[in-house]
Amino acid sequence: MQKGNTPLQLALLAAVSLLLLPKVILISYFASRWVDTDPASIGLYLLQDLLLAALVYLLAITLLRRVRYSWMPVSAFCGALLLLLLIDMRVRELWLKPLDWALVQYSLEHAGSLTSGAEVFLNQLAGFGFTFRFIVFVLFLAWLGTWLLVGLAARWARKHPPVPMTGTGKLALIAVLAGLLLGAVFARDARYELNQNIATRPLVEALRNTGLGRDNSTQNLLPFEQPAYPLSAINALPRPEVAPGFKNLVYIVMESVRWNSTFGPNVDTAERYPTFARLAREGMLSKAYVTVPHSSKGYFSIFTGQHAYPGVEIKEAMHLHQPGVLHALKQKRNMQAVAFSSLFLQFENMDGFLKSIGVSKAYAVADMLPANAAAQHSSSFGASDEQLFLPSIPYLQAIQQAGKGFIALYFPSAAHYPYDCPGNRVPTSEQDKYEACIETTDALIGQMLEGYDKAGLLDSTLFVLVGDHGESFGEHGMFIHNSSMHEEEVTVPLIFWAKGQTLPKPESSVSQQTDIAPTVADFFGITDESFKVQGISLLRPHGKRAFFMATFFDRLASALVEHPYKYIYEYSPDTLVRYNLDDDPWENKPELVTGDEFTATKNRLLSYDAYQKAFFAKDPEQR
Incomplete structure (x- = not known):
């Protein structure tokens, strides 16, 4: 870590690590049901979430050191991102698929007829024996506490100029990001798309569509055996x-x-x-x-x-x-x-x-x-x-x-x-x-x-x-x-x-x-x-x-x-x-x-x- 930036970096690591918790809760929810929980499987499930946390950390540390009061919009952005990941977690628990635009559109079009489902969404157990509403409340408090620490650390860091990162440090950071990105692109899909993170999915899919990590072999399907007659x-x-x-x-x-x-x-x-x-x-x-x-x-x-x-x-x-x-x-x-x-x-x-x-x-x-x-x-x-x-x-x-x-x-x-x-x-x-x-x-x-x-x-x-x-x-x-x-x-x-x-x-x-x-x-x-x-x-x-x-x-x-x-x-x-x-x-x-x-x-x-x-x-x- 850069000298003079250590408190800020530690506080920021704690803050962005909250972005991993929705997937951790989801893994625990699925663990007794449908997914393997050996270390390799858990690593696969968390790969895109780690990529997101690393990207958010890099963006945040850059802004916090260079732009005064930037911790407030950055913290708001991370809070909104955390809430989105939590909603995606709950959707996955109930419907076994990531949140997507088709589901959002469907829910908006039929919101008046779907309100009875709010009780299930909010109050059925969502992980570790807690309801979704309780999990959101606890993580809101955690977000508030960690980002207050980030704000204090950012203020302190501006008074203590950091030592510039060495070339070795920069290469190490680039290697970590590249490894996470390539790992996400080339990794196989997990059951119920549990490895996907809805924030990084567009980037991963864009790279896959270029031919990276995707099996482009076409399948010769036979005609469907029960056509309309x-x-x-x-x-x-x-x-x-x-x-x-x-x-x-x-x-x-x-x-x-x-x-x-x-x-x-x-x-x-x-x-x-x-x-x-x-x-x-x-x-x-x-x-x-x-x-x-x-x-x-x-x-x-x-x-x-x-x-x-x-x-x-x-x-x-x-x-x-x-x-x-x-x-x-x-x-x-x-x-x-x-x-x-x-x-x-x-x-x-x-x-x-x-x-x-x-x-x-x-x-x-x-x-x-x-x-x-x-x-x-x-x-x-x-x-x-x-x-x-x-x-x-x-x-x-x-x-x-x-x-x-x-x-x-x-x-x-x-x-x-x-x-x-x-x-x-x-x-x-x-x-x-x-x-x-x-x-x-x-x-x-x-x-x-x-x-x-x-x-x-x-x-x-x-x-x-x-x-x-x-x-x-x-x-x-x-x-x-x-x-x-x-x-x-x-x-x-x-x-x-x-x-x-x-x-x-x-x-x-x-x-x-x-x-x-x-x-x-x-x-x-x-x-x-x-x-x-x-x-x-x-x-x-x-x-x-x-x-x-x-x-x-x-x-x-x-x-x-x-x-x-x-x-x-x-x-x-x-x-x-x-x-x-x-x-x-x-x-x-x-x-x-x-x-x-x-x-x-x-x-x-x-x-x-x-x-x-x-x-x-x-x-x-x-x-």
């Missing part, structure tokens, strides 16, 4: 005789209802969810995989029979017309479509999407309540479900009286965070509260069926009950949804049911949300249409299948299920793991996949990603 192609497969003569269709898209909490292992479905148990016993039940674990993505797959866009952009709700089964039913079966929602219809252009698939009118709970009434237990995501189902009956009776069949779409919100439902037992955890909300949904659907029966709406009506996505409660270190490819987030119950009708049992108990639209079309005899689907009709034999899915955040992870194996590919570390779902239904025993199996499976998943992105680049009429 005309619905009429299902006629090439044999179909058992099914002629129930349905006149009406009801979808109940159950918000955040997952398979593991309803029909999964060790669940007493009959006791906790008697309505679900009865409908499953009397109808068709399957475990359905989502395409992307996010609400609007689930709606798209459910109602169009196509895979959703594998990324944060809501491309599914951008067009005025989406060809599909609802349009065909309206035209060929003299039916009218209407939706009833506890969720806010403005969220992610839900109202616009419903219009595009053929739903001419959508009612929120508030629209069905008397003028002087208010929905109970409202949150920023929507209203409660108590006034969703039964008040909808007069609207459907009016459609019948007009001589038409009805298509009713219901979007209850009960199992969405913050899980504010009474339930039948005292909850001891967030998962208990969540499952109490599923109990409430089950009871309300039971009341709805009774109301339908009394109103004469139950006969000749096909019901489809399906979850839009699952929910994580820390099973693999994650919470809520969007980022996991594990069963708790990507599997939901799917039930087809009709009063007094014996529905055919599918040959497989596993399906995908994309199968719903072609199956509904098959039930109603709509089999000669040209609109495109990627699923199959569950009424027809289909043999061994593969199920593809991706995370809501682009190129975070994707998965492929070929029973009994499930493969999860993580993009940033370029790793593939396999689970045997028969032997390991909770996915606790990952097997690392290498060699030819790795290459072949990875390329299948990359083909899926590439196909879907090219698919959504086209207008729906041209797909």
Whole structure:
């Protein structure tokens, strides 16, 4: 150190070292979950953060020695940088990806509908047993204290001229910076991009784009094996005789209802969810995989029979017309479509999407309540479900009286965070509260069926009950949804049911949300249409299948299920793991996949990603 500058240098080292703490906290948070913590791995995770700290130190020491009062803007800059790194840390903990502009833009556009998530963001544990809010407070005090010391040291240093740095010292400093920079450029990516620092990432990526440290070999991907095909192609497969003569269709898209909490292992479905148990016993039940674990993505797959866009952009709700089964039913079966929602219809252009698939009118709970009434237990995501189902009956009776069949779409919100439902037992955890909300949904659907029966709406009506996505409660270190490819987030119950009708049992108990639209079309005899689907009709034999899915955040992870194996590919570390779902239904025993199996499976998943992105680049009429 330069003589005369020692106090300043020591104070500044303490101050800039705070920039390393968000990554240290993140490593500790991930350590018991998904990342290695040997010295080499920790060095890789911290490499870009050390580069940032070194650059900030160099900038600060230069300004503090030459510009009077520069410690105030420099300290403000470092404080803002520390806060940004802390927010990035929390985003990574919840969504397993670094903060980026797409996520910021998404959050700003839907800020009003996302406010219920603030409780999770701020008050769930974020590292070392502390909440994020507490960590920010403590680091604010640390920032304030260290930069006050820097200010005092800078004032003292100006009164004691330093000895100029020797040539050897300058070379050593340059060597350290160059080593950190080259190390960051040439180092492999870590799992969940844990090595990335959002402040230095642009510099590192710019150097990589010049050819440094990047594998420029191109992959020859095979065509995706499940392209969209005309619905009429299902006629090439044999179909058992099914002629129930349905006149009406009801979808109940159950918000955040997952398979593991309803029909999964060790669940007493009959006791906790008697309505679900009865409908499953009397109808068709399957475990359905989502395409992307996010609400609007689930709606798209459910109602169009196509895979959703594998990324944060809501491309599914951008067009005025989406060809599909609802349009065909309206035209060929003299039916009218209407939706009833506890969720806010403005969220992610839900109202616009419903219009595009053929739903001419959508009612929120508030629209069905008397003028002087208010929905109970409202949150920023929507209203409660108590006034969703039964008040909808007069609207459907009016459609019948007009001589038409009805298509009713219901979007209850009960199992969405913050899980504010009474339930039948005292909850001891967030998962208990969540499952109490599923109990409430089950009871309300039971009341709805009774109301339908009394109103004469139950006969000749096909019901489809399906979850839009699952929910994580820390099973693999994650919470809520969007980022996991594990069963708790990507599997939901799917039930087809009709009063007094014996529905055919599918040959497989596993399906995908994309199968719903072609199956509904098959039930109603709509089999000669040209609109495109990627699923199959569950009424027809289909043999061994593969199920593809991706995370809501682009190129975070994707998965492929070929029973009994499930493969999860993580993009940033370029790793593939396999689970045997028969032997390991909770996915606790990952097997690392290498060699030819790795290459072949990875390329299948990359083909899926590439196909879907090219698919959504086209207008729906041209797909």
